[in-house]
Amino acid sequence: MMWLYFRIRLSQCCALSCSVLIICLAFIVFRWKIRRKGSVMNDYEEDLQLSLFDMSTISSATNNFSTDNILGKGGFGSVYKGVLKDGKEIAVKRLLQNSSQGIQEFKNEVMHIAKLQHRNLVKLLGCCVYAEERLLVYEFMLNKSLDYFIFDEKKSMLLDWTMRFDIINGIARGLLYLHQDSRHRIVHRDLKAANVLLDGEMNPKISDFGLARSFGGNETKANTRHVVGTYGYLSPEYIIDGVYSTKSDVFSFGVLVLEIVSGNRNRGFTHQDHNFNLLGHAWKLFMEDKGYDCTK
Template sequence: MYGVIDASIITRMVVSELGSVRRSTWHDGDRRWIGYWFAPKDQCDFYGNCGPNSNCNPYDAGQFECTCLPGLEPKSPGDWNLGDGSAGCVRRGGVSVCRSGEGFVKVARVKVPDTSKARANMSLNLKECKEECLRDCSCTAYASASESLGGSGCLTWHGNLVDTRTFADLGQDLYIRVDAIELGTPISTIKDRDDGPRGNRDVPLFDLSTIASATNNFSVLNKLGQGGFGSVYKGIMDNGLEIAVKRLSKLSGQGAEEFKNEVRLIAKLQHRNLVRILGCCVEEDEKMLIYEYLPNKSLDAFLFDKTRRSLLDWRKRLEIASGLARGLLYLHQDSRLRIIHRDLKASNVLLDEEMNPMISDFSMARICGGDQIQGNTNRVVGTYGYMSSEYAMEGIFSIKSDVYSFGVLLLEIISGKRNSAYYHENPSSNLVGHAWELWKEGNCEDAIDESMGDSCTKEEALRCIQIGLLCVQEFVDDRPNMSTVVLMLANNDVALASLKRPAYVFKSKHHGTNLSASDGTASLNDITVSTVEGR
């Protein structure tokens, strides 16, 4: 039966390594309680320092002391990355507990969460405690009530887990309830030179047989799209969780290094406008990435489709553009790493059930040092039509290369037409060149997608065209950074700079051909790998 937790158990859980302790005793009927006050030795000694559902570890010098417990992610990623963990953590993707295939992940050497939120059953051993917790949908964690007595007694928590912290030597094991997707064998991602002790997050590794079963053995009926990299399939795990599986072709230009790069990067990124990786599969000669499934596929499936584009009214298009701008700002400035995406395009923007945008495909992304804003390469990768001239011609990439790509994408969002497939009277022109000519003539209304109808606010659309043209200007220094773009999109009172000639490439020979394979397909994750040899 459940009862009051023995005071000696609380003493062992709370007092270890907490500095000087003063004890007092008080009575509540027939129950005797013991209270303790202590002098804090570090940040983790302050109650709830890292918010609910997190663990506080003070022992990694120079690192943020807060980490989310297994299966959870920061509730407020922006604050979290600034070193404020007070908002705590929530379940990844809003996945709720009590689904088939669930289990527990052990967190070792901790002071268990606030025991006032726990239930005690001293008649159960640890194995029986696990079974008891698994049967109760509200149970979020369990632990032994007395590890020193061979694991006797059972503590279970129901709801948020508050005030968990790591000890260097003492402490006990806490078992956190997680969804089946979290139970894949963890593999460590590649260590970067800038990583601290906690720079790497483990990524679940799934068996090939598990993914084959989820996708009905990669049935053509489950196929969502195909690009130069291979194919994407929809899958359903045994617990009912829907996934998207990016299966690399054995002939794909994305080799082992690009694959590892994508796993490494996405595992560390947490932002509502970036796609979330659930795991990967590396077995025999197969390389696969498992993502959250986004039911509305990619932006190009709506934006460039004659019938579906009308579903994107002006307000939704502006929300998509603003979300993408915030996602890029996070990559360039707010994440722990400075990341240049290098392949932003409509087919690499995925849409969730509410049509919120998420940037995908980090296989070509580059990590820069904290103060570095550009680099160069003799192997230019990306998609023709979205590449800045300095990158395409000289191999120089920077955060302003991504700004250029965003500018092209913004013009596509407003016009509903592809940059590399738009031909006006001049067959060698593109959307950027066409928009520039209309701007000079004062006829930019002609660039606005008519399918938006009365939902479009003309003044806002013209302002966004100007923002797009500012992003694609020829000289790098003339382009705004993403923090300025976010501000310009959010506030119509912010003055816009005057425009200079954009950088756009005339290439009549290819007539808009995407050099990174099938960019024109309506795929969920049309992730492509293209190579243009730099001059």
């Protein structure tokens, strides 16, 4: 009986020890996450002088991320419209928790756009890191993205040639700033109609710098084994050899100009006389001295 008593007591002690150990480990992990979060937030606050939003503030502004407030979706997550307590409208980019855009990619986008100031670049107002949540807070763009207009038969009628020219010119100015006039030469790597936003006066602003890369000193190009971006806008040398530079953005800009002028997407374009995409169709018309037909 005595032996059985000691055995029961030993089992109870072991169970108690395991419980204490689990509690201690949970506390250590919790403290580590708090320190990690604080470290990340301090980096943004000190290095980038970027406003930090509380999760409660963003949740309240977006009505707890209501589906009615969704402005758009992508591989990264969703963008929500929000209204702060002072009445200011914002756009909140909520990255998927299991997205490949992790903390480093999130910080990459913040670092590339936080200090950029140009009328043709979307303004980043701040960010929020809470537990596994990663949120970017941008100025709200009343007229959504460029593709919302140019690829819609009815809405495209709202864009006359003067407006289309002004949009093209504005995108070019923003791109020139990134490539030549900013502190570091920045390659966007994902310039497309969906990443050009329009404000209330239809002024274009380049957005989404999650894939951007910067060059310092005399660097002009780089190589990668992991080609990212949107097919249809990527330059041949980038797709084939993984080489990207400011010229890659210029190629994407050229595709975008053709889409703005023609109202057709490069990918998915069809023609009854051939199987070329929009670029091939435009080149064919150019060689036949019928370049203006691309606008029809």
